[in-house]
Amino acid sequence: MGYVAVRGGSKAVENAEKLVEYFRIKGESSLLDIEAVKDQFRLGIDKIMSEGSLYDRDLAAAALKQSEGDKIEASFLLRAFRATKPRAYYSTIEKTNEMRILRRISAAFKDVPGGQILGPTRDYTTRLIDYKLFNEDREAVNKFKEEFLEEINNKSEDELESRPEFPKVIDLLKEEGLLIHNDEKKKQIKPDTDITRDGLDFPASRSAALQVMARGETGGMITLAYSTMRGYGNIHPVLGELRVGYLPLKINHPEKDEEVVLGEVLVTEAEVISQEFSDNEDQDMPVFTVGYGICFGHNEEKAIAMAVLDRSMAADSSDAPAEDQEFVLSHIDGIEAAGFTAHWKLPHYVTFQSVLDRIRKSQAEGRVKDE
Amino acid sequence: MNKNFGEEKKFNFGFLDENSKREIRRKLLKAAALPGYQVPFASRELPIARGWGTGGLQITMSIIGEDDIIKVIDQGSDDVVNAVNLRNLIARTTGVETTLKTEEATIIQTRHRIPEKNMTSDQILVLQVPYPEPLRRVEPSEEISRQMHAEKDYSLAWLDLYERVVKWGEITIGSQYPVMVNGRYIMSPSPIPRWDIPKLNNADTLYLFGAGREKRIYAVPPYTDVKPLEFEDYHFRVENFDGKRCLFCGSTDSYLDEGYDSESGEKYYVCSDSAYCRERIKNDEEL
Numbered sequence: 138m139g140y141v142a143v144r145g146g147s148k149a150v151e152n153a154e155k156l157v158e159y160f161r162i163k164g165e166s167s168l169l170d171i172e173a174v175k176d177q178f179r180l181g182i183d184k185i186m187s188e189g190s191l192y193d194r195d196l197a198a199a200a201l202k203q204s205e206g207d208k209i210e211a212s213f214l215l216r217a218f219r220a221t222k223p224r225a226y227y228s229t230i231e232k233t234n235e236m237r238i239l240r241r242i243s244a245a246f247k248d249v250p251g252g253q254i255l256g257p258t259r260d261y262t263t264r265l266i267d268y269k270l271f272n273e274d275r276e277a278v279n280k281f282k283e284e285f286l287e288e289i290n291n292k293s294e295d296e297l298e299s300r301p302e303f304p305k306v307i308d309l310l311k312e313e314g315l316l317i318h319n320d321e322k323k324k325q326i327k328p329d330t331d332i333t334r335d336g337l338d339f340p341a342s343r344s345a346a347l348q349v350m351a352r353g354e355t356g357g358m359i360t361l362a363y364s365t366m367r368g369y370g371n372i373h374p375v376l377g378e379l380r381v382g383y384l385p386l387k388i389n390h391p392e393k394d395e396e397v398v399l400g401e402v403l404v405t406e407a408e409v410i411s412q413e414f415s416d417n418e419d420q421d422m423p424v425f426t427v428g429y430g431i432c433f434g435h436n437e438e439k440a441i442a443m444a445v446l447d448r449s450m451a452a453d454s455s456d457a458p459a460e461d462q463e464f465v466l467s468h469i470d471g472i473e474a475a476g477f478t479a480h481w482k483l484p485h486y487v488t489f490q491s492v493l494d495r496i497r498k499s500q501a502e503g504r505v506k507d508e
Numbered sequence: 509m510n511k512n513f514g515e516e517k518k519f520n521f522g523f524l525d526e527n528s529k530r531e532i533r534r535k536l537l538k539a540a541a542l543p544g545y546q547v548p549f550a551s552r553e554l555p556i557a558r559g560w561g562t563g564g565l566q567i568t569m570s571i572i573g574e575d576d577i578i579k580v581i582d583q584g585s586d587d588v589v590n591a592v593n594l595r596n597l598i599a600r601t602t603g604v605e606t607t608l609k610t611e612e613a614t615i616i617q618t619r620h621r622i623p624e625k626n627m628t629s630d631q632i633l634v635l636q637v638p639y640p641e642p643l644r645r646v647e648p649s650e651e652i653s654r655q656m657h658a659e660k661d662y663s664l665a666w667l668d669l670y671e672r673v674v675k676w677g678e679i680t681i682g683s684q685y686p687v688m689v690n691g692r693y694i695m696s697p698s699p700i701p702r703w704d705i706p707k708l709n710n711a712d713t714l715y716l717f718g719a720g721r722e723k724r725i726y727a728v729p730p731y732t733d734v735k736p737l738e739f740e741d742y743h744f745r746v747e748n749f750d751g752k753r754c755l756f757c758g759s760t761d762s763y764l765d766e767g768y769d770s771e772s773g774e775k776y777y778v779c780s781d782s783a784y785c786r787e788r789i790k791n792d793e794e795l
Contacts, residue, residue, distance in 0.1 A: 246766060246767050246768060247765050247767045247778070248767035248769065248770055249767070249768050249770065250768050250769070250770055250771075250773040251770060252770035255589070260557070260589075261590060261592075261593040262593075263555040263556060263593070263596075263597050263600075264555040264557070265555045304773070309768060367639075367644070368639075368644040368645075368647075368648040369648045371645070412682060414675075414676055414680055423676050423680070
């Protein structure tokens with residue numbers, strides 16, 4: 138017999154591992170420097186940290202290199218690393234209107250208090266492949282950087298000093314009584330929820346749902362959110378506000394009665410307004426409702442998708458997939474979904490043998506399905 | 509001709525290849541022959557993101573010629589980043605002249621508005637469409653909605669309107685108000701405000717609608733009946749700006765955007781149509 142799959146497994150695994158390593162380096166190109174990966178794959182790193190549920194740029198960069206650029210595999214590496222760490226503290230609750238802003242836009246109004254801050258965005262560039270990148274020149278890059286920084290430093294003191302405040306756009310609508318967080322939903326905010334320490338139950342509290350989504354897979358969440366935007370559901374979102382910026386990470390000092398700042402984390406936050414009218418039982422008047430999304434790093438589509446799903450899961454009905462909380466929350470974790478999809482590559486000889494026995498028996502009896 | 513075109517000669521005129529443009533023009537002819545009917549087309553990827561106006565842009569790129577003068581507006585404005593971006597792309601890949609003035613343009617590509625100034629029979633308005641299917645609100649399946657159009661089975665669309673009246677006492681649709689075209693097809697006018705709906709009816713201008721992501725093209729030819737859906741006792745109404753005026757030009761008869769002053773936080777109103785507003789300010793200065 139030339140091929141017996143059941144024997145010699147460990148030798149095969151060893152060789153496969155070697156082959157993977159060989160495929161990674163066989164091109165003899167310059168070896169990727171972790172610093173370079175961290176710097177130049179900024180958005181990829183952000184996605185990996187968000188989906189891996191661990192804020193560590195160095196580890197995320199190493200994971201991306203190790204996984205040869207496979208984003209789900211990289212976030213899986215982070216998630217597994219995370220399991221080796223105890224949960225020492227819970228951070229205090231931060232108000233996002235005090236975020237150190239990199240980018241802040243509203244699609245609901247032309248002008249908003251604090252202004253529209255475009256920040257670093259590719260949104261309005263034409264998506265043409267930049268052939269210059271084939272021969273990128275260190276000197277030219279340095280020159281660009283120098284000139285750009287000079288331009289910024291030439292701004293007057295006033296311009297640099299003025300740090301405008303950025304009140305929340307949706308607060309403007311709340312003040313007018315045009316917008317509510319559904320009361321039922323408010324009751325479901327449970328700050329002490331921790332889905333990494335307690336199993337998920339259905340119906341899940343809104344806090345638990347937001348936590349699951351915060352580490353959900355970007356692509357999966359976009360898919361489900363897109364389904365409700367397109368017509369399987371009724372959300373019709375307007376982007377009230379999108380923010381990218383740094384939030385301080387604080388904890389209560391374990392002994393002294395004071396807050397300690399540990400550092401800051403980059404987050405993306407989205408608030409969408411559903412154009413569908415909803416009942417406001419207190420005032421007996423129609424109102425808009427909002428959905429909320431936030432995640433680690435600069436990942437705008439994920440934050441928007443999360444906000445849309447937060448709102449769609451609060452719908453009265455669950456006729457569409459994105460309105461069904463259990464459907465959404467059970468399927469958006471990239472590590473779980475990819476892991477289970479991959480598991481079909483494991484041997485299923487025993488289970489398949491068992492059902493082979495059944496189909497042969499049925500055929501032998503000449504049974505056809507009862508009409 | 510814009511001399512920049514020379515530098516960008518690696519692109520075909522209008523970015524798309526000639527066969528793609530020809531396909532789109534054939535579909536446009538069909539669309540114009542069947543007012544309000546959604547014609548499927550093999551939508552191409554363009555160097556702007558899907559959902560950012562690629563349907564409108566494919567139409568513009570397919571009908572544009574060297575002598576055309578193009579204007580691009582987004583939310584009524586020539587100045588907002590997305591309009592600037594699309595206008596630059598069209599200019600770069602065709603070399604045609606651009607304008608900010610409604611009356612000077614031969615083709616206007618627009619998102620969410622029809623210009624305040626009446627357009628003429630020498631002009632074409634290309635509208636960008638996110639949701640071409642007006643029945644999508646009541647029927648998520650494309651296969652079933654197309655069948656409903658074929659059978660002119662619009663009972664669910666009417667029921668949706670009726671339910672809104674029962675529940676909220678008003679037809680609560682904001683923009684994208686469904687219209688009946690030529691007494692045959694219910695059509696989505698794209699997310700233009702209700703303010704702009706009457707301009708579709710019996711107009712001098714050809715209106716072309718392009719939905720890139722959803723791969724549909726449709727049209728309202730000149731002098732076509734376009735009527736908003738309404739009941740005898742509950743009427744279609746345009747947005748109400750009573751007592752409000754544009755902060756810049758003082759206009760009381762144009763569609764106004766609400767904004768909040770970025771420093772004082774005070775609420776104000778300005779014309780959504782920047783060309784209309786600019787012209788009024790200029791006329792005032794000349795007086």
